[in-house]
Amino acid sequence: MKGAAAWLKLRTSSRCAGKTIGFAPTMGALHAGHMSLLKRAKRENDLAVASIFVNPTQFNDLRDLKRYPRTLAGDIKKLEAEHTDFLLLPSAGDMYPDGYKYRVNEIAESEVLCGAHRPGHFEGMLTVVMKLLNLVRADRAYFGEKDYQQFHLIKGMAEAFFISTKIIPCPTLRETDGLAMSSRNRLLEMEQRLLAPALYKALRSQARPSEIKKRLAALGFKPDYVEDRWGRRFAAAKLGKVRLIDNVKAMPVP
Numbered sequence: 001m002k003g004a005a006a007w008l009k010l011r012t013s014s015r016c017a018g019k020t021i022g023f024a025p026t027m028g029a030l031h032a033g034h035m036s037l038l039k040r041a042k043r044e045n046d047l048a049v050a051s052i053f054v055n056p057t058q059f060n061d062l063r064d065l066k067r068y069p070r071t072l073a074g075d076i077k078k079l080e081a082e083h084t085d086f087l088l089l090p091s092a093g094d095m096y097p098d099g100y101k102y103r104v105n106e107i108a109e110s111e112v113l114c115g116a117h118r119p120g121h122f123e124g125m126l127t128v129v130m131k132l133l134n135l136v137r138a139d140r141a142y143f144g145e146k147d148y149q150q151f152h153l154i155k156g157m158a159e160a161f162f163i164s165t166k167i168i169p170c171p172t173l174r175e176t177d178g179l180a181m182s183s184r185n186r187l188l189e190m191e192q193r194l195l196a197p198a199l200y201k202a203l204r205s206q207a208r209p210s211e212i213k214k215r216l217a218a219l220g221f222k223p224d225y226v227e228d229r230w231g232r233r234f235a236a237a238k239l240g241k242v243r244l245i246d247n248v249k250a251m252p253v254p
């Protein structure tokens with residue numbers, strides 16, 4: 001299934017009529033975390049829909065966009081194995097017929113955490129998610145909590161613009177050593193991959209955010225932030241060229 005226009009035709013066809021739709025938007029390079037969203041979409045709805053679109057407007061760094069892993073053939077196999085009913089595979093032209101003149105702009109909570117370090121990122125992300133939600137018109141859309149700020153902003157946008165799709169958070173899936181699953185993990189060099197779980201370990205310590213930041217820097221990370229918000233503790237840090245993010249529920253103080 002290719003392209004947004006083709007989807008719109010199909011969305012109104014008898015194949016979808018009266019059926020509930022669960023939707024997991026992705027940028028591809030699918031891993032077990034993505035597949036858990038699609039499994040849940042399939043379990044809780046009549047039809048499961050995925051999208052794969054590496055959205056250029058949410059990359060504040062062109063090199064990051066170029067490096068972003070693209071594994072379409074393997075992704076399609078994984079989607080088929082999970083019996084995903086439809087894959088929306090739009091082009092940039094499909095998604096931005098207006099040339100990105102029209103945008104969704106949140107002016108408070110998109111300015112903190114990743115927003116403070118990635119100018120334009122959340123504007124591009126919210127804009128594309130609004131477009132995808134409008135195209136698919138799902139009953140439920142599923143987002144991983146690894147990108148908790150993203151989930152929080154999408155939920156806020158859906159409420160602010162009366163979008164009827166229910167926005168559902170799903171738990172972060174982790175590798176056996178604790179590293180949060182992410183498409184970017186495959187860009188880590190071997191030594192960086194061995195060090196990467198230290199981010200999760202540091203987040204779960206009882207230390208203050210400023211102390212954790214220092215510890216991460218001493219280990220060889222370049223931390224952007226370690227910060228408490230919304231009852232959670234968030235961190236973002238670079239290992240070489242790869243930016244890792246993670247968050248955990250705030251630990252009760254002993």
Ligand code: PAF
Nearest residue numbers: 025026027055125128147
């Ligand atoms: O989390 C992602 O993969 C992307 O930010 C999303 C939600 C698919 C929008 O491009």
